[in-house]
Amino acid sequence: MKKMTMEKRYSLYGVLLLLPSLTALAFFMFKPLLDSIIMSFKEINFFSGEPEKFIGFDNFRWLFKSEWFVPDLIRTFFISIVVTVVQVILAIMIALLIDFEFKGQKFWRGILVVPWAIPVFVASLMWKWLYSGTMSPFSKFLVSIGLIEPGESILGGEHALFALIISLIWHGFPFIFLVIYSGLQQVPQTLIESAVIDGANSFQVSCKITIPYIRKIIATAVVLRFVFQFNQFPFIHLLTGGGPLNRTETLAIAAMKQGVSSFQYGRASAITTTMFLVLVIAFAIYYRIAGREDLD
Amino acid sequence: MKKIIAFFMVMCLCFFTLFAAGETESKKDSVKVVTLWTCWLDKGDQALLEAFNASHTDVQVEWELIAFKDYATKIVAAAKTNQLPDVLRLQPKAPAQYGQAGFLLPVNSIIEDNNWTDAYPENFLKSNTIDGNLYGIPFYCLPHLLFYRADLMEENNITPPTNWEEFKSAAKALTKDGIIGYATTLNDPSVGHTVHQWMGSNNADTFGPGLELTIDSPETVEVVNFLNSLYQEGCMNKDVASAGNNEFRMLFQSGKAAMGISSSSLIGILVNDEEMRKNVGVLPIPKNDPNGKNYAAFHSYSISSQCKDLDAAKEFLTWINTPENQIIYFKEGTRFGDIPVRSDMTDLYKKIEKLQPYMNLLEPAIETSKAGWTPGMAYGVTEYPGLFDTQNIYQQMALKTILGEATAEESVAWAKNKMAEIMAE
Numbered sequence: 001m002k003k004m005t006m007e008k009r010y011s012l013y014g015v016l017l018l019l020p021s022l023t024a025l026a027f028f029m030f031k032p033l034l035d036s037i038i039m040s041f042k043e044i045n046f047f048s049g050e051p052e053k054f055i056g057f058d059n060f061r062w063l064f065k066s067e068w069f070v071p072d073l074i075r076t077f078f079i080s081i082v083v084t085v086v087q088v089i090l091a092i093m094i095a096l097l098i099d100f101e102f103k104g105q106k107f108w109r110g111i112l113v114v115p116w117a118i119p120v121f122v123a124s125l126m127w128k129w130l131y132s133g134t135m136s137p138f139s140k141f142l143v144s145i146g147l148i149e150p151g152e153s154i155l156g157g158e159h160a161l162f163a164l165i166i167s168l169i170w171h172g173f174p175f176i177f178l179v180i181y182s183g184l185q186q187v188p189q190t191l192i193e194s195a196v197i198d199g200a201n202s203f204q205v206s207c208k209i210t211i212p213y214i215r216k217i218i219a220t221a222v223v224l225r226f227v228f229q230f231n232q233f234p235f236i237h238l239l240t241g242g243g244p245l246n247r248t249e250t251l252a253i254a255a256m257k258q259g260v261s262s263f264q265y266g267r268a269s270a271i272t273t274t275m276f277l278v279l280v281i282a283f284a285i286y287y288r289i290a291g292r293e294d295l296d
Numbered sequence: 297m298k299k300i301i302a303f304f305m306v307m308c309l310c311f312f313t314l315f316a317a318g319e320t321e322s323k324k325d326s327v328k329v330v331t332l333w334t335c336w337l338d339k340g341d342q343a344l345l346e347a348f349n350a351s352h353t354d355v356q357v358e359w360e361l362i363a364f365k366d367y368a369t370k371i372v373a374a375a376k377t378n379q380l381p382d383v384l385r386l387q388p389k390a391p392a393q394y395g396q397a398g399f400l401l402p403v404n405s406i407i408e409d410n411n412w413t414d415a416y417p418e419n420f421l422k423s424n425t426i427d428g429n430l431y432g433i434p435f436y437c438l439p440h441l442l443f444y445r446a447d448l449m450e451e452n453n454i455t456p457p458t459n460w461e462e463f464k465s466a467a468k469a470l471t472k473d474g475i476i477g478y479a480t481t482l483n484d485p486s487v488g489h490t491v492h493q494w495m496g497s498n499n500a501d502t503f504g505p506g507l508e509l510t511i512d513s514p515e516t517v518e519v520v521n522f523l524n525s526l527y528q529e530g531c532m533n534k535d536v537a538s539a540g541n542n543e544f545r546m547l548f549q550s551g552k553a554a555m556g557i558s559s560s561s562l563i564g565i566l567v568n569d570e571e572m573r574k575n576v577g578v579l580p581i582p583k584n585d586p587n588g589k590n591y592a593a594f595h596s597y598s599i600s601s602q603c604k605d606l607d608a609a610k611e612f613l614t615w616i617n618t619p620e621n622q623i624i625y626f627k628e629g630t631r632f633g634d635i636p637v638r639s640d641m642t643d644l645y646k647k648i649e650k651l652q653p654y655m656n657l658l659e660p661a662i663e664t665s666k667a668g669w670t671p672g673m674a675y676g677v678t679e680y681p682g683l684f685d686t687q688n689i690y691q692q693m694a695l696k697t698i699l700g701e702a703t704a705e706e707s708v709a710w711a712k713n714k715m716a717e718i719m720a721e
Contacts, residue, residue, distance in 0.1 A: 045721065046372045046397060132543075133535040134552060149534055151476065156483070156537030157699075243483055243688075244537035245695055260369055261485070261687055264721075 033276070039269035046263040059270035068246060068254065073278070075161070076250040080229040083168045087176045088222055090169070095181040096206050109181075116174035124238035127167040131155045156244050164240055164248045171235055172228070176221050183217035184210065219290060227279055251275050328608040331381035332359040335367040336595075340629020347624050348615055355608045357383075375399045380600040382609045388593035388670060389685070391424040391432025401599045401606070402429035406613055415638045417666055420594055423673040432596030433617055436625070436634040437665040438559040439592035440493050443566075445554045446577040448475070456577055460497075460522060460584040463555075467531035470554035477531035479553035481544040482523075482695045488685035491694050492591050492671055493557050494519045499585035502671040502684070502715070509715055511693075512708040518584065520704035524697045537695055557581055559593065560633030560661040567632045567654055578657045580664045592668020594637055619644060626651075632658070635665040680719055689714050 040059055044052040063069055098109055115123065133139050133153040142148045147159055154163045187210050195205050211218070233252040236242065242249035242257070251271055259268030334341065337359070349356050360381070362370055367387075371394065374380045380399065394400050407413055407421070407430060416434055424432040442463075444456055448470055457463035467477030480490050495501065500515035510516075526532040533539065533547060548556040549565065549572065556562075566573045580590050597616065599609045615621055619641050626636060627648050635658070636645050642662060645651070651658060672680070684690065693711040696702040702710065 046376065128538075131538075134533070134547065152534035153538040156535050156539075160538070240538070241483070241485070245692060245699060245701060257687065262718075263372055 036269045037273050037276075039266055040273040042266045044265040044269075046265070052266070055266070059266050060274070062267060063270050063274060068249070072246075072249055072251050072254050075248075076230060076252075076275075079161075079165060079168065079232075079250060080226050082165055083172065083229050084222060084225045086165075086169050087173050087225060088180075088218065090173060091177040091180045091221075092211065092218070095177055095184055096210065098181065099184050112177055113174045115170050120171075120234045121238060123171055124167075124235055127170075127239055128155070131163055155240055158247070160240060160244060160247050164236065167239060168229070168232065168235060172225065176225055179217060179221040179224075180214065183214035187213050223283065223286065227283075230279060231275065327353075328355045328605050330355060330357045330383055330605070330608050330612045332357055332383045332385065332612075333362055333367075333371070333381045334359060334385035335362050335364040335387075336385065336631075337361045338625075338629045338631045340625040340627075340631065340634075343628035344616055344621070344625045347621065348612065351615075352611075355611055357612055371399065375600075375602075378602055380602040382600060382603040382605065383612060384598050384600055385435070386432055386596050386598050388595070389423070391596050391598050392426050394598070395424075395429060395431030396426050399601055400431045401601050401603060402431060403433055403599055403610075403613065404428075404430045406433060406610055406617070410614060410618075412617070412638075415640050417637065417639070417668065419667075419669065419673050420637055422675075423594075423670060424596055432598040433613060434594045434596050434637040435617070435622075437592055437594040437637045437668055438561055438633060439590060439635065439661050439664040439668055440489065440557055440559050440581060441562075441590075441660055441664065442579045442581050443548060443556050443558060443562055444577050444579070445470075445551070445575055447575040448554050449577075456579055457582045458579065459582050463582040464522075464526060464529075464531070467526060467555060468529060471531045474552065476533045476547065476553045477555060478526060479533045479539075479544045479547040479556045480536060481539045481541055482536050482691040482698070483538050484540045485685060485688040485691070486541060488688065488690045489559075489591055489593065489670075490557070491519065491523075491690040493581055494522065495671065495690075496591045496669045497581045497583045497585070497588040498522075499587045499589065501674065502680075503675050505675065507675055509712050509719075511715060512705075512712040515585070516693075516708050516711075517704045520694050520697050520707055522584070523694050524704065527698045537699060560635060560658075560665075561631060563633035563654065563657045563661065564631045566657065573654075573657075576657070578660045580660055589667065589669035590664040591670065592665050593670060594668065623648075633661060635661050637665070639666065680715070684715055684718065687714070687718070 041054060041056060042052045043050075043055045043058070094112065098105060098112070118126070130136050130138050131154050133148065133151045133156075139148065139153070142154055143150050148154050148157060154160065191209055191213070192205055195209050200208065231252055232250070233256065236248060236250060236253055237256065240248040242253040252275070255268045255271040255275075258264045258271060332345070341359075345357050345359055368390070371380070371384065375394075375397070384394075384400070386394070391400060395402075407416070413421075420434045420437075421430060424430055424434065442457070444466075446456070448454075449456055449466065452469055454466045454469055455462070457466045463478075469477070471477040482490060484490075495516060498515045498519050500510075500513055500519055502509065502511050504510040523532070527534075527536060533544065533553065535543070539547075544553075544556065545558060545562065545565075547553040548558070548562075549569070551572075563578070566576055597613055599606070599613065603609045616625075617638075619638060622636065622638070622641065623644050626634065626641075626645055627650075632651065632654060636642065646655070646662070671684075689711050693707045696707040696710065697704050701707075
């Protein structure tokens with residue numbers, strides 16, 4: 001009995017210590033989320049002069065009937081999956097390479113993090129210039145391989161989506177690289193040494209020892225990157241704005257167009273609520289397939 | 297001891313805070329303050345506002361500069377949270393849009409009480425009017441003009457174009473040696489007028505006399521086909537689907553484009569580049585229809601529906617719109633392309649000494665500003681075009697054909713459907 005009372009006391013103590021953080025979380029995260037979900041069931045049009053009113057699932061019906069919804073949803077998934085997969089593969093490969101001791105290791109480690117240090121606005125302007133048909137030396141190369149015509153920007157044609165994906169991979173790479181590289185530092189040297197003694201080469205050590213050892217870290221990084229990429233807005237908005245002709249439009253961009261450009265906040269909230277539900281379902285499916293042990 | 301010092305410091309802090317608050321309160325009681333939001337603050341604006349404050353002891357204006365990209369969002373958010381300022385400086389179409397939404401108060405009385413009706417172009421007042429209520433007083437106008445490289449035209453024996461055929465021919469002839477004949481953008485929603493410019497010149501409009509949608513008229517189809525032909529024949533910049541407003545203007549300013557259509561604000565930039573200025577000419581936008589109109593946007597001042605002192609706000613608006621006061625803006629300003637809207641200010645404006653060296657550029661702007669046009673303006677239906685622009689409908693209409701997704705007829709039909717959807721909401 002005395003032991004249980006002590007445990008309860010410690011639990012209560014822990015809860016009390018967490019209370020300020022939980023309150024802040026609730027105020028800055030859960031309340032806005034709840035507000036957004038509630039707004040998605042209302043008609044809120046600032047220009048109609050009408051007060052907001054509850055309309056049930058009408059915003060969702062409008063959303064699912066919109067001709068752009070399915071293409072945007074597919075495009076959002078496509079961008080998120082491609083960017084995440086490429087970033088993870090690149091990050092694993094480069095982290096393994098960088099993990100070896102060599103001259104200039106620290107320099108290269110620092111260089112790889114630079115894209116993360118560049119503000120989104122500056123990075124998007126940089127890529128816009130790089131893709132410019134008239135101002136970038138890179139455009140000559142693209143003309144030579146037949147991707148664009150002279151003077152054309154790759155962001156203005158049918159390859160705009162792939163150009164966007166490349167710049168998104170570049171921009172988000174440092175985060176996943178750092179996560180995986182940090183994970184590599186946790187791999188016990190004794191394991192690697194034992195494998196080497198047993199005759200394993202570097203490739204075998206990486207595939208059979210190192211990567212399996214950090215698979216939980218990789219799985220977490222994949223989930224985090226996918227969620228971030230799914231909700232990605234500023235970089236896409238600044239680089240392409242969802243154009244040309246909505247060829248790079250994602251659900252986040254569509255939500256902005258409804259909310260900020262058209263002042264239809266109920267509809268914008270319906271889009272963001274749908275995005276939230278899609279992510280919850282996707283994560284639940286992933287959690288079930290991957291197995292609880294990967295994420296514990 | 298430390299506790300005593302700490303207590304003393306806290307008491308001093310409280311005392312001074314209360315004292316300062318009290319002092320501010322007593323200041324506010326004696327002077328009426330008019331709060332103003334603007335997303336442009338030129339030297340001319342500051343000079344005008346400071347002159348108002350200097351000439352008034354009972355009313356003072358306090359202004360706040362808001363970033364252009366955030367302006368509309370901030371106004372809407374403030375309207376919903378009861379935090380609108382007393383007066384707003386607004387861009388084209390905004391007075392009617394916000395007036396319709398209940399954010400603004402009618403200002404008809406200012407025009408009527410001062411007998412100013414004849415001083416303003418009828419279309420400009422109509423454009424700010426909904427159901428007989430005028431929601432903004434036009435302040436200055438930005439007519440859109442054809443800017444061209446006079447030196448290149450002379451070298452190639454080309455006469456500056458006045459119609460579409462001449463324009464296309466000139467654009468084709470000038471596209472060489474790394475220079476593009478005509479630069480524009482069809483990507484930037486903040487400049488939907490890159491299509492409006494051509495619609496006006498072909499007498500196409502968004503609405504008809506019965507307020508029916510006429511965006512799918514044969515005239516608009518002609519505009520889309522014309523823009524498409526410029527692109528397909530290689531005399532329009534190839535990055536038209538990705539370049540923003542600043543990028544296409546940079547093409548012209550850097551000498552990489554022979555012609556461009558822009559607002560008269562480009563004159564203000566050319567003024568600072570003597571080399572460029574010598575080689576640039578300005579004309580009205582080439583017409584394809586004899587009844588074609590020249591696109592001209594204008595900025596206005598409006599009174600918000602949450603204005604705290606209506607008399608003070610009206611006094612402010614009356615003062616800054618009186619010709620002998622308003623001329624301060626144009627005399628002190630550095631935005632050389634801003635043209636006064638009032639017809640009784642033209643002579644005053646033309647006499648401003650610092651503008652004399654640039655009159656060759658400003659004269660076409662002055663002439664075209666008076667009969668300026670924006671879509672839907674003629675019929676006073678202006679609460680929608682603002683939304684058509686922010687959703688990029690006009691530019692997408694042209695791009696669909698240029699990028700091969702639809703014929704011109706299909707593109708304008710798409711535009712009509714999109715607009716009908718917005719109006720139905």
